[in-house]
Amino acid sequence: MENLEERIEKIEKRNQKVERDKVWETSFTRRILLIVFTYxxxxIYFEAIGVDRPFLNAVVPATGFLLSTLTLPYFKHIWEKYIYKK
Structure with missing residues (x-):
């Protein structure tokens, strides 16, 4: 019986971690950090290779990355609905 209780406790802890990870993956904090670090x-790369106005020119690719991450849930929903079959 003790073994069963230990297994249940381990499963519950794992489920809590999975839920926490899921919330983090969809959080705005994570998205903001990703866009800031990407920018x-x-x-810095543009500065290193000598691109004119690197901090201004970095806005376009960083914005593209942001848009791609914001639209992923929409495309995932389409994929789940029309493509993914179990």
Whole structure:
């Protein structure tokens, strides 16, 4: 009986972690951090390779990345509805 209780407790802890990870994956905090780090990485790279106005020019690819991440849930829904068959 003890073994069963331990297994249930492990499953419940794992489920809590999965739920926490799921919330993090869809959070605006994560999206904001991704866009900020993406923008900074692109701007620094543009500066390193000598692109004119790197911090201004980094806006376009960073915005494209943001739009792609914001539209993924929409396309996932379409995929689940029309393509994914179990």
């Amino acid at each position: 900074l990485a692109i701007a």
